[in-house]
Structure formats: structure tokens, C-alpha cells
Amino acid sequence: MRLEHTSWTPPPKDPDQPPAEVRRILRLFRPYRGRLVVVGLLVGASSLVSVASPFLLREILDTAIPQGRTGLLSLLALGMIATAVMTSVFGVLQTLISTTVGQQVMHDLRTGVYAQLQRMPLAFFTRTRTGEVQSRIANDIGGMQATVTSTATSLVSNLTAVVASVVAMLALDWRLTVVSLVLLPLFVWISRRVGRERKKITTQRQKQMAAMAATVTESLSVSGILLGRTMGRADSLTRSFAEESERLVDLEVRSSMAGRWRMSTIGIVMAAMPALIYWAAGFALRTGGPAISIGTLVAFVSLQQGLFRPAVSLLSTGVQMQTSLALFQRIFEYLDLRVDITEPAEPVALDKVRGEVRFEKVGFSYDPAQERPTLDGIDLTVPAGGSLAVVGPTGSGKSTLSYLVPRLYDVTGGRVTIDGVDVRDLAFDTLAQAVGVVSQETYLFHASVADNLRFAKPDATDEELEAAARAAQIHDHIASLPDGYDTLVGERGYRFSGGEKQRLALARTILRDPPVLVLDEATSALDTRTEHAVQQAIESLSRGRTTITIAHRLSTVRDADEIVVLDAGRIAERGSHSELLERDGRYAALVRRDAQLTPAAP
Incomplete structure (x- = not known):
């Protein structure tokens, strides 16, 4: 019997991920929705508590200190300390729950892929390199760990923080808020471009990692070592592996640097926002506009600075999620493999097997297109x-x-x-x-x-x-x-x-x-x-x-x-x-x- 050993290649997919694929990812978290609701409540509570701190600061600067009200000052200071403590406690709890859920999802994916491969026919394994199969389970699912354990929670947390901060900023001064958010659409567009670019590179990187895993599995097994040494190919195999590794280095660098300057530009602009806010407040005062109190200005800049971290993190999370979609695609390709040999819905029971075996007009072909059947x-x-x-x-x-x-x-x-x-x-x-x-x-x-x-x-x-x-x-x-x-x-x-x-x-x-x-x-x-x-x-x-x-x-x-x-x-x-x-x-x-x-x- 002749079996063709070739690497299994999935069908090409549209680089723009369809919404159905995203919904499928969300379904992975469905069994844990109760715990995710708790995480959402903790995220919301943490965001609301953290937003209260600038308002407390405004009261300290505009009321407690100018009027010499030490009692109020002590109360407001204790409130700021309590806010920090509560934010930290909520953060630890949400990290614990979200990491547990994420690891459970990772476990479900690993087990699902392994169980699916156990059901695959022998023909699949004669066409697929062992190292590639191992790479899907180890590298691809391992690469998704950050996404399923922290990225989703980070997305919710940062989104909640951004919304809460924007609402609080509008409550303090809507004009300064407009100045702060005028470039936000441009930032979102840049991050999406960077995400798509990294997603393409990630797909290439994972394929290269699979190729390296296959090379290691084949050449460093007992049989591979025996063959390589007896054929005098040890140096050649080392050079071949070095070339594979060099290609991976190039892809890793490209993945890390893709859009790095554009994202850095966003960081520079957002870091410069406080200077723009102070300039706008001073310009409004000089031109006879409504005065802005020192407390309001400091509180607003504090909120704006607080907005900076989750906003940049949110944009980076969006890039990371687009990158992770490439890994999810590779895993879903295995989960969607057609199982040709399935267990009967209503199997027949054999109480005591006698052992009579019959072949009745048996025909078999490995490929329906082959001219002559194998049997x-x-x-x-x-x-x-x-x-x-x-x-x-x-x-x-x-x-x-x-x-x-x-x-x-x-x-x-x-x-x-x-x-x-x-x-x-x-x-x-x-x-x-x-x-x-x-x-x-x-x-x-x-x-x-x-x-x-x-x-x-x-x-x-x-x-x-x-x-x-x-x-x-x-x-x-x-x-x-x-x-x-x-x-x-x-x-x-x-x-x-x-x-x-x-x-x-x-x-x-x-x-x-x-x-x-x-x-x-x-x-x-x-x-x-x-x-x-x-x-x-x-x-x-x-x-x-x-x-x-x-x-x-x-x-x-x-x-x-x-x-x-x-x-x-x-x-x-x-x-x-x-x-x-x-x-x-x-x-x-x-x-x-x-x-x-x-x-x-x-």
C-alpha cells in the first residue's frame, strides 16, 4: 500500500474575519457566563469608583483647602484612599475570576482539538506531519492564552473606564472634552490598520512555527537521529533548521514592529493632551470665555490622564484581538475537519462475539478520483x-x-x-x-x-x-x-x-x-x-x-x-x-x- 505523505493545507480564508467567526469565539465563553457577569460587575464597580477620585480632588482644591475646612479635607482624603483600596481589591478579584475562566476555555480548546484528532481517519495522519499537529495544540492554543485569559477582561475593563471617564469629563466641562476627543476616530482607524497587518504576519509566523516543530519532531526522533548520522547529514540538517529559525526571527521582528511607530505616535499625542488642555483653558480665559476653576482644571486633567491609559490599552487590545483571530482560525480549521468514520447513532450490541468475519462484495478507494479501486x-x-x-x-x-x-x-x-x-x-x-x-x-x-x-x-x-x-x-x-x-x-x-x-x-x-x-x-x-x-x-x-x-x-x-x-x-x-x-x-x-x-x- 502506498500512502502519500504531504502537509495538510487548509482552504484559503478571507483575511477580513466574518462576524460569524467572532460569534463563534464568544460562544466559547458561554458555559462560564455566570462568572463573566461577576467580572463585568467588578469591572463596572472598579471603573465607577476610580472615576470618583478626580471629583474628590476638585472638592479638595476648590473648597476644603481654600476655606480651611480640615474636617472636610480629612473626609475627602480618606475617600481618595478608600477609592484606591477598593479599586485594587476589585482588580485582584476580576483578574482571579477572568484568568480562571480563560484557562478553562484554553482547556476546552485543547481537549476539543485533541478529541477531534482522535476521531480523524487514518488517512488524515498519513497526509499531515506530526509536528504540525503538535504545533496546533501547543503553539496556536498557547498563543491565544493572553487573549482568552486577560484580553477579553481588559477590553471590558478599559471600555468601561473610557466611557466612565468621558461621562465624568463631560460633567466637568464639555468644551475641554471635545478638545480631548477630537483625534479619537483617527486613532481607532490607525489601530485597526495595525491589527490587520499584524494578523497577516501572525498567520505566517504560526505556519513557520509549525514547520519548525515538524522538523524537530522528525529529525530529533530516534529514527531521525539514526538516519541523519548514518547518512552524514547532521550538518545539513542543522543548516536547514537554522534557515527555518532565521525565517521565524524575521517574522517575530516584523510582528513586534508592525505599526509600532504609528501606535507610538498615538501615545505621544495623548501624552501631550494635558498641555493642550492647559492651553485651551488659558486661551478661553484670555478671550473672555467662562472661567474654569483650578480644581475643575486639575480634576479634568486627572481624568484625561486616567483616560489615556485605558484608551491606549483599548486600542492595543483591539490590535491584539485582531492578531489572535489568526490563531483562532487555525484552531477552528482543525475543529471543523470532517470526521469520515463516525460512531452509529444506535449501535448494535454483541453480547458474545463468536468471531465470524465476512467481506461481502467489498470495494475500497483511497481517492474517489482514482481510476482503479484499491479493492x-x-x-x-x-x-x-x-x-x-x-x-x-x-x-x-x-x-x-x-x-x-x-x-x-x-x-x-x-x-x-x-x-x-x-x-x-x-x-x-x-x-x-x-x-x-x-x-x-x-x-x-x-x-x-x-x-x-x-x-x-x-x-x-x-x-x-x-x-x-x-x-x-x-x-x-x-x-x-x-x-x-x-x-x-x-x-x-x-x-x-x-x-x-x-x-x-x-x-x-x-x-x-x-x-x-x-x-x-x-x-x-x-x-x-x-x-x-x-x-x-x-x-x-x-x-x-x-x-x-x-x-x-x-x-x-x-x-x-x-x-x-x-x-x-x-x-x-x-x-x-x-x-x-x-x-x-x-x-x-x-x-x-x-x-x-x-x-x-x-
């Missing part, structure tokens, strides 16, 4: 407890046929049944309990031997682990290790030989005790002596089970009840070993080829 018109029956061997040249569809029983792919024609029930009508858990798969490429986690075995049965006892290992003829080797079943297997099991890993995989399957067993070329990568040991373990595992064996070496399938020869996705021959040899057809030719390729025993 075409396959009719097979494997009785409960029987054995079927599938052989054939490379690309004939052997492995594809084995993938259809555990439903790693769905048939595109016909059906596959277990005990007369279409596998598409079975719950995933039921199917996983019924069918065990041992493939040529054994995957072991970087954990202990016991943990790897218990992946099949988390509640297995030590006695059950040992019994499974004995049946797979690997117990004696495990027991000889210094740490026994607590021995770490290393990344992908590299502390064990190929035959030992295969026997660990067999022990893991024995622990599950499935009625149907699929062996996908489980011994093809082993030497003859190791293959013999593993084959003995397979025979022990297969006893009393329905077994479907995808064979590369024909010596392992001579005792199968029926042998099927596939060619170009169709059944070319079928029968027992002796029957097929007598016909002297395709199977006999494969046996002769196998004999020529297999070295004589010493």
Missing part, C-alpha cells in the same frame, strides 16, 4: 475460530483489506461484518474489544514495560501481565532486566530488538483477549531466527481465535485454513497451501520466489 469485489468468509491468510505482491491491497476489519477505513462498496453485523453498526468500544491488531510497525510508548502492556487493559493485575508475557514468550527476557516490568522501553521501544518489540505487542494483544485477530505482516521485518520465536508466540495467540494474517513471508501461513492471493485489488486465487501449489499458479510462483529470497538455515 474491488472482495467476497470472503472466515468462520469463527478459523484462519485466513492474505498474500500478494506489493500494492495488491493486502494491508488495506486488514484495515477494514477494525474500521480504520470504511468500505466504499459492500460491507464487512462480524457475526453478521456490519462493523459500521458497532460502537467503537465494542469493535475495539472484538478485534485486535498486530502490525509490522510496533509502537511502544516511552514508559515502562508494565505501562505499555496495561495500555490494552488498564486494570490488569501483575499476574495477568506475566501470563500474557509468558504466552508471548517474552517474560523470561523481561524478568532478566534489572528493573523487570518497570524497565523503561525508551522512545518507540528502541531499548528492545525488533523481535522483542513484536512479542511485547503480542503480549499487549493477548492481554485484551480479542476474539478476532488481525496480523498485518507482523514478522516481515524480522530475521529468520527471530521470526521463528515470534511465530511461536503468534500461534499461541491465534489458538481459538479468528485470525486474518497479511503475509509477506509465505512460510508463516502454510497452515492457514484458507489462503487468498490478491492482485490489483482482486482475488486471483484461493485455497489451502497444498491446493494452491498443485495449481502451480500465482501462489506457487510466490512460494518459489520466497524460497529464493530466504537464506538457507546455517
Whole structure:
């Protein structure tokens, strides 16, 4: 079977984010709306309390001090202190609640993406680099942390502060307020331009981070290190990584500096506003306009200065939110992936699985557009407890046929049944309990031997682990290790030989005790002596089970009840070993080829 390994590319999207996408982001916070209401109340209370301080200051300057009213002065001073204390308390509480909500949203996103990827068909992972998948979960969701934990609250807080400050400024003097806000529309327009620019750069940056993560995952795995060193490509890989990193540096600098001068100009103008306010007040007094008291002027400048911080923060928050939309887009692309293999709405229950497997006019194509289907018109029956061997040249569809029983792919024609029930009508858990798969490429986690075995049965006892290992003829080797079943297997099991890993995989399957067993070329990568040991373990595992064996070496399938020869996705021959040899057809030719390729025993 040939699988094309290419990087998955999402469909292009409009750079201007549609309102529907923004509404979708807001829906992420819906489960926590109660706590968000509390945050809103705290924000409002904090803003109102902070706005009271300039009015207290005006009374101190215009009334308490000029009139020598010490009692009033003390009361107003205590009021300003109380205002500062209350503002700080409200700020701490709103930060605590909003950060908790934000982290919960992050948790929901991470879990949602991981669960979605768990439901994706095998074809998705053959087209997508592992590092890119990891980057979506780590870098993209991690990059949204500031947005979901603090930006939303900052937006509400600063918006409330701006509104409250503007209302208070209007109450003090509407003319000075007009002078203060005349350039605000220009500032909003500039910030939106900067936000769109940073959003485009952020999209490019995240793609580059995903490419770097994929490079690291592939080249710094055990297999990647072995390949790089044995091929003498270590320096070349380092140079390639350096080039990738240099591109990321450029994007990071561009992202940081995008619109920086324009936003700095806004800061300069707003910082210069107090001078403009003093000039406007003095000019109005000189031209005979209504006088403005010192207290009002100081209170107004205090409000205007108080407006400066949330206004600039609000504009920066708008830029940050537009930037974060690029990250949300990438996450939503994964959440919106179509799940081809879904669990039935009303699954059929199998009380006791006998293990009869049927292929009824089965057809399958990896791509609907391909001219010739991978499998075409396959009719097979494997009785409960029987054995079927599938052989054939490379690309004939052997492995594809084995993938259809555990439903790693769905048939595109016909059906596959277990005990007369279409596998598409079975719950995933039921199917996983019924069918065990041992493939040529054994995957072991970087954990202990016991943990790897218990992946099949988390509640297995030590006695059950040992019994499974004995049946797979690997117990004696495990027991000889210094740490026994607590021995770490290393990344992908590299502390064990190929035959030992295969026997660990067999022990893991024995622990599950499935009625149907699929062996996908489980011994093809082993030497003859190791293959013999593993084959003995397979025979022990297969006893009393329905077994479907995808064979590369024909010596392992001579005792199968029926042998099927596939060619170009169709059944070319079928029968027992002796029957097929007598016909002297395709199977006999494969046996002769196998004999020529297999070295004589010493």
C-alpha cells in the first residue's frame, strides 16, 4: 500500500474575519457566563469608583483647602484612599475570576482539538506531519492564552473606564472634552490598520512555527537521529533548521514592529493632551470665555490622564484581538475537519462475539478520483475460530483489506461484518474489544514495560501481565532486566530488538483477549531466527481465535485454513497451501520466489 505523505493545507480564508467567526469565539465563553457577569460587575464597580477620585480632588482644591475646612479635607482624603483600596481589591478579584475562566476555555480548546484528532481517519495522519499537529495544540492554543485569559477582561475593563471617564469629563466641562476627543476616530482607524497587518504576519509566523516543530519532531526522533548520522547529514540538517529559525526571527521582528511607530505616535499625542488642555483653558480665559476653576482644571486633567491609559490599552487590545483571530482560525480549521468514520447513532450490541468475519462484495478507494479501486469485489468468509491468510505482491491491497476489519477505513462498496453485523453498526468500544491488531510497525510508548502492556487493559493485575508475557514468550527476557516490568522501553521501544518489540505487542494483544485477530505482516521485518520465536508466540495467540494474517513471508501461513492471493485489488486465487501449489499458479510462483529470497538455515 502506498500512502502519500504531504502537509495538510487548509482552504484559503478571507483575511477580513466574518462576524460569524467572532460569534463563534464568544460562544466559547458561554458555559462560564455566570462568572463573566461577576467580572463585568467588578469591572463596572472598579471603573465607577476610580472615576470618583478626580471629583474628590476638585472638592479638595476648590473648597476644603481654600476655606480651611480640615474636617472636610480629612473626609475627602480618606475617600481618595478608600477609592484606591477598593479599586485594587476589585482588580485582584476580576483578574482571579477572568484568568480562571480563560484557562478553562484554553482547556476546552485543547481537549476539543485533541478529541477531534482522535476521531480523524487514518488517512488524515498519513497526509499531515506530526509536528504540525503538535504545533496546533501547543503553539496556536498557547498563543491565544493572553487573549482568552486577560484580553477579553481588559477590553471590558478599559471600555468601561473610557466611557466612565468621558461621562465624568463631560460633567466637568464639555468644551475641554471635545478638545480631548477630537483625534479619537483617527486613532481607532490607525489601530485597526495595525491589527490587520499584524494578523497577516501572525498567520505566517504560526505556519513557520509549525514547520519548525515538524522538523524537530522528525529529525530529533530516534529514527531521525539514526538516519541523519548514518547518512552524514547532521550538518545539513542543522543548516536547514537554522534557515527555518532565521525565517521565524524575521517574522517575530516584523510582528513586534508592525505599526509600532504609528501606535507610538498615538501615545505621544495623548501624552501631550494635558498641555493642550492647559492651553485651551488659558486661551478661553484670555478671550473672555467662562472661567474654569483650578480644581475643575486639575480634576479634568486627572481624568484625561486616567483616560489615556485605558484608551491606549483599548486600542492595543483591539490590535491584539485582531492578531489572535489568526490563531483562532487555525484552531477552528482543525475543529471543523470532517470526521469520515463516525460512531452509529444506535449501535448494535454483541453480547458474545463468536468471531465470524465476512467481506461481502467489498470495494475500497483511497481517492474517489482514482481510476482503479484499491479493492474491488472482495467476497470472503472466515468462520469463527478459523484462519485466513492474505498474500500478494506489493500494492495488491493486502494491508488495506486488514484495515477494514477494525474500521480504520470504511468500505466504499459492500460491507464487512462480524457475526453478521456490519462493523459500521458497532460502537467503537465494542469493535475495539472484538478485534485486535498486530502490525509490522510496533509502537511502544516511552514508559515502562508494565505501562505499555496495561495500555490494552488498564486494570490488569501483575499476574495477568506475566501470563500474557509468558504466552508471548517474552517474560523470561523481561524478568532478566534489572528493573523487570518497570524497565523503561525508551522512545518507540528502541531499548528492545525488533523481535522483542513484536512479542511485547503480542503480549499487549493477548492481554485484551480479542476474539478476532488481525496480523498485518507482523514478522516481515524480522530475521529468520527471530521470526521463528515470534511465530511461536503468534500461534499461541491465534489458538481459538479468528485470525486474518497479511503475509509477506509465505512460510508463516502454510497452515492457514484458507489462503487468498490478491492482485490489483482482486482475488486471483484461493485455497489451502497444498491446493494452491498443485495449481502451480500465482501462489506457487510466490512460494518459489520466497524460497529464493530466504537464506538457507546455517
